[in-house]
Amino acid sequence: MKAMTYRGPYKVRVEEKRNPVIEHPNDAIVRVKLAAICGSDLHLYHGLMPDTRIGHTFGHEFIGTVEKVGPSVQNLTAGDRVMVPFNIYCGSCYFCARGLYSNCHNVNPNATAVGGIYGYSHTCGGYDGGQAEFVRVPFGDVGPSVIPDWMEDEDALLCTDALATGYFGAQLGDIVEGDTVIVFGAGPVGLYAAKCSWLMGASRVIVIDHLDYRLSKARSFANAETYNFGEYDDIVVEMKKATDFLGADVAIDAVGAEADGNLLQHVSTSKFKMQGGSPVALNWAIDSVRKGGTVSVIGAYGPLFSAVKFGDAMNKGLTIHTNQCPVKRQWPRLWSHIQNGYLKPNDIVTHRIPLEHIAEGYHMFSSKLDDVIKPILLVDQN
């Protein structure tokens, strides 16, 4: 089969690889139709995530049809059109039983601090991902869902991570009616988090980034007020001014490990790998939120330490909510919001790229060329 493979920092190509096989009785093999490149894939692409091996196939956002199932699979049959959450999870461990699907203890031998994720290094379990013609999907009875007939492929694809994570991020903010919410990052997850903050009753939603074209999308797609932090000497002071010097009730970090805004922090992380993540957006979130407020962290960070301003967080009495999104928990409600017209996920898709052009796709997304927001990979074009 054809599959994207990692060849070292900033280098990927398409290779012929062996088709995946059933390795566990509850495995399914899915023929991928669409996949996406996620902003968090760029952390792997830049060589930031430990134990990212040469030859690894990335891709944790994908949909397709079931090709084959293992002997114990009861809920799927070959030919089903399925969406697969980015979490690999067993459904029965202490954590899965309590709804923490992203924290499964039975699928990732390499680490206990993170669950299993498709195509996200051996630190997340060593599973090849969905930027390929076929992918092994463990626990076919637990993770995947048959896509409702009314749902478009691209919308289903975006429910597998970006939309679900944005929606989850707004929930982690514990937003109540009348709250002011600041979202750091106008990438796909940030845009969805901003959009979903309104669903929970926010009275103001402010989005911060340094890319004007993305801020323009935040205004049109998510009805948000926007600030380009590159235009201000100190974005935290600007946020205080914008909120009557109170600070926002909720701040959402939708940037994660490679945040810009402080050259030293960015370079020490992204280029020299001396931190698990550049905490610029997280520190701004901590400093911009009001005392007693809530910080929601859905940006992905690596496992090494980061220079987070924890003293400010403690002294301000903040509540910090974090997690990788337990995707499937969000689906029934998201489907309802999509059907009601409250959310139109594929409004943020800007590029549709054949799998063969994967190297150009990663370069474009990494370098933010051509006003890219969300690139989708066309894997099976038949």
Added chain:
Amino acid sequence: MTQRSERMPAYTPAHPLVPDSDELRARIPGWGADLNKEDRPSVPKLKFLETGAHWDFPERQPEKWPRERSVEHRFLTPVFGTAQPPRGLSGAMRRYGYKFSEGRAAHWMILLYADRVDAGEQHLRSLLSLRPDNPVTETGFKAEFTHHGIRSRFARKRVDLKHMWMDPLIVAGPWIMAVFLARKLFKRN
């Protein structure tokens, strides 16, 4: 002199003025659809739900080679990825790294250095294959010409331009160094 409290919310009990809910509902599609905090999909955080699992503990996947695992696990998890088994010097480094717990920086730093060694090993191996690595095509540099590389960067207020110049050095640096060392060795011999 007393100031109007709504103008100084942080310094008085007053809450900042907020727009009327009906106005927001009319302006924003779906505003307030998830207003009830108790009725949000991830509330409460810990919640027993039907997952589709028909086992208490999953059947074990066969272990075809000694699978590296975190020392913080009681045993090898019943299901695991089998992509890219460790091999060569990088594989030995990785196995060593897994002797340290996830709480130790040594664990992660060794894995990170093993990744760089892996890259070197695999680049060399590729030179002996029918498809050697091509550092130009694999970086996707062509996108600079097909996706407006110049227009996307300049005359814009992008703060990442301050460090983007380092990327070509990170990509090409090791190759240039390798060629330089190979030439030096060749000349000496």
